[in-house]
Amino acid sequence: MRLLPDPAIFVPQGLTLRRWILTCQLYAVATGVLAGLLDFALDLRSERVAGLDALEAVVIGVLVWALVLFAFLIARELAMSHARRMAHSIESCVRTGVLAPLDSYDWPLFDQMHAGLRQLLDPRDARIVSLQQEVEYYRQLAEDMLGLELVFGLDGRLRWVNPGMQTLTGYSQEACLAAVDPVELWIYNRDRPTLRDMMARALQGEALDSVELRVQRKDESVFWCSCRCYPLHDKAGEISGLRFSAQDIQPRKDADLKLLETVAALRRAQALKEHYLGRSNDERMRLSALLEILSVGILFVDRDRRVVYINQTCCDMWQLGERAAVIGMRDDAVLQATAALRIDADAYHQHVEQVVAQRSEGAQYDIHCVDGRVVREVSSLVPASDGGRPIGRVWIYEDITESLHAKEKLTELAERDPLTNLYNRRRFLEDIGRQLAESVRRGEHLGLILFDLDGFKEVNDAFGHYAGDQVLQRIASEVDQVIRRNELLFRLGGDEFAILIAQPSTDCLTHLARRVVNKVASLAFEFDGRSTHVTISLGIAMTPVNGHDSEALIHAADQAMYQAKNEGKNCWAMAGRS
Template sequence: MALLFVGLAGVIENRSQQQLMKQLALEAEGLRNGFEMSRKDLELQMLTLASLLAENTRIQTLFSQGVKVLRQEGGGAGLDETAFWRHALHLYLDSRWQLMQSEYGLRQLQFHVSPGVTSFLRVHDPGSFGDQMSGIRPIIEDVLNDQQYRSGFETGRIYSGIRGVVPVWFNPPGKPREFIGVLEAGTSFDQQLLRLDQQYDAGFAVLLRRDHVEQQVWQQHQHRNGLQLPDTCSCYIEASSRPEIVEWLSQEIFPAYTDQTLQSALVKSATQTLHVMRFPLSDYAGLREQGQPVGSVWIWQDKSALVAGIQLDQLRNRVLLLLVYLVALGLLLRLLQLTRRRLQWRIDQAVAQQLATAQALEASEQRYENALGAINDGLWEADLHTGQLHWDQRCFSMLGYAETRALCVDDWYAQIHPDDLRYVQEVIQEHLLNHQPYRIEYRSRCADGGWLWLEGRGKVTQWHNDEPWIMTGTVTDISARKHAENELRRLSVTDSLTGLYNRRYFFKRLSALLSACQRNHRPVAVVMLDIDHFKQVNDQYGHACGDQVLCEVSVRIQSLLRQADVLARLGGEEFAILLADTETDGALELAERIRVAVSAQLIRIGEQKLTVTLSMGVSQVQRSDQSADAVMHRADSALYRAKHAGRNCVMTDSIQSESVQ
C-alpha cells in the first residue's frame, strides 16, 4: 500500500510537472510570436523612413547627378566630380540623419548603385564607399534587379541589423522617370529588445554566429557587432536588453542548443530559476533560400516564485497523502485483523478436509500401486504434440533395462518387431478415428537383443481442438502365455512320442497341396510306410523298446527328407510322407533310399541289436482326385501289396520296385 501512495504522489507531481512544462511551452510560443511581430513592425518602420527619403526631389536630383558622373568616371569610387556630388548629398542628408538617429534609432543609411552592388554613399560612415558587395548583400541585389520594396535582417560590411530597402527614381522634366539606385535604412535590435523587455518582463538577446560575422563584416568594424564571447559560445551578442546574459553564457549554465527549433527549459542559476527560450534567427537570404540560421534569439524570465509555489504545493500534497496513508493503514490493519480471524477459521476447516482427502487419496494411490504391482503391468504416457514418451520403471524392467532414460514415440516404434509394426500402426490409427480403447499383441526388442511378447492397451485421454494430445496406456508381459499357446499349437499338430507331425496335420497339408495341384498343375506324391513285424518287437522286447524303435526309425527317415517334405506318424507303426513338386519316379527313388538306409543299420536296444525293414506304398496325386482320401486309399493299397509281396519293398498303385534284404 505504501508503494501505491508513493506511486500516487509520483503521478500527481509528474502531472504537475507536465502542466508546468506545457504552460512554459505556451509562454515560449507567445514570446516568440511577440518578437516576430515586433520585428515586422521594425522592418515596416525602416521601409517607411527609406521611402520618405527616396521620394525627396532634392535627394533624387543629387543622387542622379552623382550616379551619372560616377558612370562617366568609370564606376567604383569615382573621381573628383563624383566626390563633389557625394559630398553634396551627404551635406543635404546630415540634419535629417541626426534627426532619424535620435527619433527612430536609425543606425545605417546607405545608397547603392549598379552594376553589381556598389556602395555610393554610407551616411553613417561617409569615408567608406565604392566597395563592391555582390554576393554579400542579397537584399540590395534583389531590389536593384526588380525595383521592388524589400525588408529583412542582414549583415553588411559594418553592421548587422533590420533593413528597409527601396528603389530611388528620378523624374526629369518632360522625360520618363529613370531608375537611379536603391536607398537602404537600417537599425539594430536594441530599441526593439528594450520595448519587449518592458512589455513582457523578460530578458531578450540576439546572438549571431561568429563565423557569419567574421565572413560578412570588415575586420576593423567587427567590434561594432556586439560583444564577442568565449570559444564555448562562438558567437557575438548583437543586442541584449539585460547584461546578465553575458555572465551566464560565459559560465555555460545553459544546455547545448543544437536542434534549431523553439527550445523551452527551466535552468537554475546561482540565485534564480529561469525559464530560458531559444529559437533560430534567419537573415534575408536564409529565409529566401531555406538556408542555415545566422544566429538565435534568447528570451529568459525569472520563474523562481512560480517554481517555489509548485514545490510548496508538492510538499503539501505529500503531507496530505501521508496523513491519508496513515489513516488508511490503520483501517486496513484493523480490517486485516478481523479478516485474519475469519480466514484462520476457514483455513482450519479446509486443512482438516484436505488432510482427510489426502489420506483417502494416499490410500487410493497405494491400492492402485498394489494392484499394478500384483499384475506387474507397466504404465506409459505419450505426448503426441511433442513426441515425448514416458515409461514407468516397470516398463524398463520388463524389457531388461536397469535404468530409465528419455524416450520419444519413434523410439517405441523402432523397438517393435518388423513383422508386427504395420499391424500396430493400423490399430492405433483406427483408434484415433473411432476413439475406442485399443488392445494389441506385439513383440518388442529387449535390452539383450531378444524379443518379448507384450500386450498393449491404451487410449487418447486428452484432446486439443479435435486433435489427439495425450495418450495413456499399459503394457503386460504375455511371453509365458504366448509360449503356452505355441506349445499347445505344436502339440496339436505333432506326435507326442516321435515329435513328428500327426495324422491331423498331415491330412490338412495334403488337402492344401491337392488344391494347389489342381490349380497350378504341380506334381504331388504320397508315400505310406509300415515297420515290418513291429508287433513281434513289442511282444518280445516290450513296448518301451518298441517306442525306441519308432523314434529311431523316425530320425533316420527325417534325415533323408527335404525341408519342404512332410513326415507324419499316422498311428502305431504306420507313417506317411508328403512330397510336393515330386513325380512318381522321384517318389520311388526316395522311398528306395529310405528303405535301404533303415534296413542297412542295426538298431541297438539294450544289449540287443535289431534289424528293421519297411514296407512302402507310393501314390501320385491325380487331377481327378476330389479328396485326400482318394490319394491315401491308393497309397494304402500299394502298401498292402508290398506286405503281401514279402515285405521290405516299395510298391506303387501302377509300378512295382522291389528289393529283398
C-alpha cells in the first residue's frame, strides 16, 4: 500500500501546486482555531461558567460543520482529480490508440474502470495486429508476384507497382511512379491506344481479361503479355482506381510460332503427297490424324518400388481410377491390378523384373492389350542429386495404337492410286523387282502386260476430266475382275496400266490379253446423253525371253504395246525375242 502519495494527484484542475498547498494550510489553520475554541468551550463548561451554554453549542456546531465541510471538499477534490485524470487518459487513448497506465492509489472503483477500458481495447488491439499482419501478408504476396501488378488513380497516374516491373522491364518502381505517363514508358507504342481504351472502359465499370499487349523493356526488346484491367471500389461502392495485371506469355508465343512452323512444314509435306490422297476428305482427315499429339502416361516409383507419382492419363490408360488411390502402392500391386488388360501379363511382369534387376535404362517394350491397344513402354532410372544411389525409376507409357494404324494407312496410301485404288507405279517397281529376283532364283518365268487406252484424250476433250476419271475407274474395276488371284493389276499413271503374271506360259499370256482387250471393248460409257467407247492397245513381254531385268522387260512390253497401236489398236502384240 502506498503510504505517501504524490501530492500532485490532489491538485484540482486550474490550480498550481503552491496555491493548492496554501489552501490546504488555510483549511488546517481554520480547523485548529475551531479546535481551540472547542477546547475553550469545554474548559468553560467544566468551570460551569453561567450563560455560556448557548455559546458552547454554537461553537461546537460551527466546528463540526467546518470539519465536515473540509472533509467533503477534500474528498470531492480528490475524486474529481482522479476522474479528470481518468478522462484525460481516455481522451489520450482515443487520440493515440494507446491506453496509458493509470494509478488508482488503491481506489477499487478506478481499478474497475481501468480494467473495463482494457477489456474494450484488448480485442481492438488484437484486431489491429491481425489486420496489420494480413496487410503485410497481402503486400508481400503482391510484391512477390512474377508478373506486373499496377494500381492507377482516377487521374491516370500510377499509384503503386510491384517489384516485378523491374524484373520484367528493367524500369525501377521509382522511375515508373515518377513518370508523367507510365504507359509510354513500358508499353509498345502500337499497343498504347489499346491499353488506354482498356483503362477508359475499366473506369466505366467494365472488367477486361486476357487482352494481349506487347511490353517494351528498357533495352527496347519487346515481349508479349496477357493483360487484365478492372476497376477498384471503395466502401461506398464507388470506383476509386484501376488495377492492371500482366503475365509474360512470350514463351507460349514462341511455342505457338514453332508449332505453326512445324504444321506449315507438315502441310508442305502433305502437298507433295496430294496425288496419293486425291480429293477425298476422309484421306485428308487420316493424314491430319498423324499430327495429333498422343497422351503419355507417367509413373514414378521410389527406390522401395512404391508409387510416389502417377498422372491421370496413366490412371485412365490402365483403368486405375483416381490418382490418390494409387499413390503409395507397390509396383507389383499395380501390375497385378492391371494384369487383366494385357494379353501376356506374365511376359510383361518378367520384363519389368528384368529391367529393375539390371538397374539400367529400359529398352522400348510394346504391350499388347486385350482391347486391341498397343502401349509402348520405356523406363529410366532417376539419379540422385548427389550422384549416389538412384532415387527411383520413371515409367512412361504411350498409346501408339493410332500411330501404328496411321502408319499402316499412310503406307497403303503411298502404294495405292487414289483414283482407282490400284497399286501405283512405286508398288509396281517394287513388285517387279522382287518377283524378278524370285523367278530367277527358282528358274521360273515372269510375264508383263502393258496397255493404255485408245481415244482417251478425245473423251477428256469432249466430256471433261471428270468423265475421263470415270472411264479410268470403271476400266480398272472391270479388268480387275478379269485377272486371276496370282495376277497383279497396276495403274502406272495417266491411262497406262500394267499386269504382272507369275509363272506364265505363252498361251496363258495371250488368253489373258485377249480377255482384257475384249472386256474393255465391250464397255459402253454415256456422258451428257451421248454414248462413247474406248479400246486398249496391249503389249506382252516375258522373262527370260525378253530380258533378265525389270528395265529390259518393261521396255520390251512397251515396244509391243506401240506395235499393237500401229496395227490398228484394240488388239495385243507379243514382244519379239531380245
